Amino acid sequence: MPHTETGFQDFPVAAFPYADRLRRSQAEMARQGIDLLIIGASADLQYLIGYAGHESERLSVLVLPRDGVPHYVVPGLEAPLLHEQRDLMEIVPWEETEDPVAKTAAVAGPAALGTIAAGDELWSVFTIRLQQAMPRAHWAEGGQLLRPLRMIKDEREIALLAEAARRTDESWEEFLTTAITGLTEWEVRDRLMGLLAARGLDPVFCNVGSGPNGASPHQTATDRAIGPGDGVVCDWGGTLEGYNSDVTRTAHVGEPSPEFVRAYEAVVAANQAAFDAVRPGAACQDIDRAARGVLTAAGYGDAFIHRTGHGLGLSLHEEPYLVEGNTLPLEEGMVFSDEPGVYFPGQFGIRIEDTVVCTTSGGRRLNDATRDLRVMG
Amino acid sequence: MPHTETGFQDFPVAAFPYADRLRRSQAEMARQGIDLLIIGASADLQYLIGYAGHESERLSVLVLPRDGVPHYVVPGLEAPLLHEQRDLMEIVPWEETEDPVAKTAAVAGPAALGTIAAGDELWSVFTIRLQQAMPRAHWAEGGQLLRPLRMIKDEREIALLAEAARRTDESWEEFLTTAITGLTEWEVRDRLMGLLAARGLDPVFCNVGSGPNGASPHQTATDRAIGPGDGVVCDWGGTLEGYNSDVTRTAHVGEPSPEFVRAYEAVVAANQAAFDAVRPGAACQDIDRAARGVLTAAGYGDAFIHRTGHGLGLSLHEEPYLVEGNTLPLEEGMVFSDEPGVYFPGQFGIRIEDTVVCTTSGGRRLNDATRDLRVMG
Numbered sequence: 001m002p003h004t005e006t007g008f009q010d011f012p013v014a015a016f017p018y019a020d021r022l023r024r025s026q027a028e029m030a031r032q033g034i035d036l037l038i039i040g041a042s043a044d045l046q047y048l049i050g051y052a053g054h055e056s057e058r059l060s061v062l063v064l065p066r067d068g069v070p071h072y073v074v075p076g077l078e079a080p081l082l083h084e085q086r087d088l089m090e091i092v093p094w095e096e097t098e099d100p101v102a103k104t105a106a107v108a109g110p111a112a113l114g115t116i117a118a119g120d121e122l123w124s125v126f127t128i129r130l131q132q133a134m135p136r137a138h139w140a141e142g143g144q145l146l147r148p149l150r151m152i153k154d155e156r157e158i159a160l161l162a163e164a165a166r167r168t169d170e171s172w173e174e175f176l177t178t179a180i181t182g183l184t185e186w187e188v189r190d191r192l193m194g195l196l197a198a199r200g201l202d203p204v205f206c207n208v209g210s211g212p213n214g215a216s217p218h219q220t221a222t223d224r225a226i227g228p229g230d231g232v233v234c235d236w237g238g239t240l241e242g243y244n245s246d247v248t249r250t251a252h253v254g255e256p257s258p259e260f261v262r263a264y265e266a267v268v269a270a271n272q273a274a275f276d277a278v279r280p281g282a283a284c285q286d287i288d289r290a291a292r293g294v295l296t297a298a299g300y301g302d303a304f305i306h307r308t309g310h311g312l313g314l315s316l317h318e319e320p321y322l323v324e325g326n327t328l329p330l331e332e333g334m335v336f337s338d339e340p341g342v343y344f345p346g347q348f349g350i351r352i353e354d355t356v357v358c359t360t361s362g363g364r365r366l367n368d369a370t371r372d373l374r375v376m377g
Numbered sequence: 378m379p380h381t382e383t384g385f386q387d388f389p390v391a392a393f394p395y396a397d398r399l400r401r402s403q404a405e406m407a408r409q410g411i412d413l414l415i416i417g418a419s420a421d422l423q424y425l426i427g428y429a430g431h432e433s434e435r436l437s438v439l440v441l442p443r444d445g446v447p448h449y450v451v452p453g454l455e456a457p458l459l460h461e462q463r464d465l466m467e468i469v470p471w472e473e474t475e476d477p478v479a480k481t482a483a484v485a486g487p488a489a490l491g492t493i494a495a496g497d498e499l500w501s502v503f504t505i506r507l508q509q510a511m512p513r514a515h516w517a518e519g520g521q522l523l524r525p526l527r528m529i530k531d532e533r534e535i536a537l538l539a540e541a542a543r544r545t546d547e548s549w550e551e552f553l554t555t556a557i558t559g560l561t562e563w564e565v566r567d568r569l570m571g572l573l574a575a576r577g578l579d580p581v582f583c584n585v586g587s588g589p590n591g592a593s594p595h596q597t598a599t600d601r602a603i604g605p606g607d608g609v610v611c612d613w614g615g616t617l618e619g620y621n622s623d624v625t626r627t628a629h630v631g632e633p634s635p636e637f638v639r640a641y642e643a644v645v646a647a648n649q650a651a652f653d654a655v656r657p658g659a660a661c662q663d664i665d666r667a668a669r670g671v672l673t674a675a676g677y678g679d680a681f682i683h684r685t686g687h688g689l690g691l692s693l694h695e696e697p698y699l700v701e702g703n704t705l706p707l708e709e710g711m712v713f714s715d716e717p718g719v720y721f722p723g724q725f726g727i728r729i730e731d732t733v734v735c736t737t738s739g740g741r742r743l744n745d746a747t748r749d750l751r752v753m754g
Binding site for chain 1: 431452453457473474496497498499500501502503505506517518519520593596682683687694702
């Protein structure tokens with residue numbers, strides 16, 4: 001993966017918000033009755049201390065008590081990487097022949113008799129060993145604890161998400177100037193990821209579904225050669241200082257059928273309806289309903305087989321989820337995808353996805369790559 | 378990431394070993410007293426069913442009972458990806474507004490009153506929710522269950538590991554023909570990963586430590602420009618059909634000091650001593666002791682700050698671990714790294730790493746890139 005040189009440092013707020021985030025986590029722990037939070041390598045860790053960690057079979061966890069000083073139980077080999085975090089917490093290194101689970105339990109102290117939240121992505125092997133070492137603890141989901149913090153982005157986070165989105169839009173505009181007839185889906189994927197890398201993003205993923213393959217929202221790419229008559233669904237993104245972009249556009253090779261155009265226009269209208277529904281206080285499910293209503297009215301209700309969107313930030317998928325049943329009200333600073341789509345097995349699929357931030361005055365799109373149907377050669 | 382076109386299909390054994398692996402897992406469950414195994418997206422899943430899964434906030438798990446038919450609880454969106462697995466198991470799709478944890482508990486049936494093993498890498502958020510849905514179950518580590526199977530590689534697995542190693546060796550030989558003076562560590566990293574991609578491997582990682590940065594075994598790379606007098610530790614690898622390569626070589630820019638040469642030769646000797654100690658029946662810790670004995674005798678005992686090696690296969694790090702305290706006897710078909718190193722903070726580091734397979738007649742190196750000290754421009 002290429003190195004990210006952002007050259008992007010004009011942030012309106014402090015670039016070292018971690019002491020404050022740890023304090024706010026502790027306040028939330030008090031509110032939720034959590035005595036200890038244990039976080040391994042993950043976006044949660046990146047959010048809390050500015051270090052994403054190194055996921056491996058070696059236990060490496062932030063141990064945050066509700067009151068007092070955080071500890072970081074870390075393999076001795078990894079400890080030197082924690083440069084900037086040394087003032088935030090006590091470093092507890094363990095050597096190759098030591099038992100890191102016992103060290104973690106020792107750091108936990110009396111919290112081992114209370115409620116412990118584990119970071120959502122902590123591997124079960126660590127969760128189960130920690131449970132065995134602290135059998136009297138009650139275990140809770142760390143995600144529910146951190147959700148209220150991570151869900152609301154600060155100005156610097158929004159600036160990074162906007163810049164990642166802008167560069168991803170640029171990659172699409174450049175992509176549209178090229179011919180793709182005869183390329184395989186893998187080659188289109190490589191091209192789009194290369195265009196992200198050329199703009200200083202770390203490419204994370206690119207899913208390409210052409211022709212009938214576009215009807216499966218989660219396929220990656222195949223050896224299928226793209227040709228005239230194909231719709232091409234491209235869903236791709238990368239990170240800037242850990243913050244994700246996530247865009248989908250659907251192009252067409254050669255002239256599209258009236259049936260394709262009609263469905264495309266319905267998806268554009270659904271994307272717009274979801275966007276128009278964004279405002280503080282609207283329930284997440286209302287955004288989903290807005291998009292779904294448009295597609296249902298156009299006769300495509302059964303073809304829209306997934307939720308309308310997901311939050312994004314340091315994780316590609318995070319809270320809030322725009323899905324039926326989620327009554328969480330939107331707030332200023334929430335950032336999420338708006339990505340309705342229609343899927344016709346054996347025929348084609350269409351999806352259009354933008355990143356949207358909720359502001360006091362409604363939605364603000366971070367993407368502005370064209371949503372017009374573009375015909376490629 | 379580039380697409381892997383292996384063009385490498387002359388395998389001596391069946392390429393669809395999954396029904397057999399599931400049966401052997403069930404036999405191991407019976408032996409260990411495990412009633413149910415739950416495996417999410419991971420190398421474990423790839424090993425068991427030939428599909429690595431799609432790690433996300435959507436629960437997607439193989440549910441394997443000790444007796445009877447496996448089920449796969451999968452998001453409806455992801456279900457179409459399970460082409461080749463349909464004959465192995467029952468597919469249980471869940472839709473966006475359903476509760477996948479409840480579906481999993483329903484599939485578990487009476488096993489919810491017994492012992493359930495969770496795959497080591499299953500996210501804690503799923504582990505904890507499943508524990509809440511099946512509160513009477515006893516929970517165990519899936520890794521201990523699958524370890525006896527995954528640790529012993531079959532012929533096809535060894536052929537893939539050998540081919541991945543060979544291509545990684547080639548990348549080093551080509552790298553050595555280039556000049557690196559003035560490049561940053563990030564640029565060296567990009568170059569080596571590009572050389573892997575050019576040979577059809579999916580590049581996974583490349584850590585580059587130059588000069589004093591070489592003294593930290595786990596740093597990734599930095600903006601430091603490489604110049605005369607620097608040792609350069611390169612540790613990199615990629616995958617071929619999911620199987621990992623993992624090689625370390627240490628080059629030097631310009632003439633090395635006598636001190637560097639002496640340490641380098643000690644590391645070569647330690648790497649060789651570990652290799653020579655490999656045979657069926659030797660304890661894992663004996664391999665570590667062989668390397669450590671050489672470095673200690675040369676006066677470098679304190680500078681060898683990590684274990685001698687780790688298993689590799691579908692995971693970059695897996696059992697067996699070559700570390701003091703591990704008395705597990707080596708067996709034919711085990712594959713692991715042999716990677717002694719010395720680290721002098723503020724000065725330099727040296728590490729040499731090969732992949733080795735244990736055969737009836739002793740060790741067989743899968744890497745053969747030169748272990749001689751090479752001076753680069």
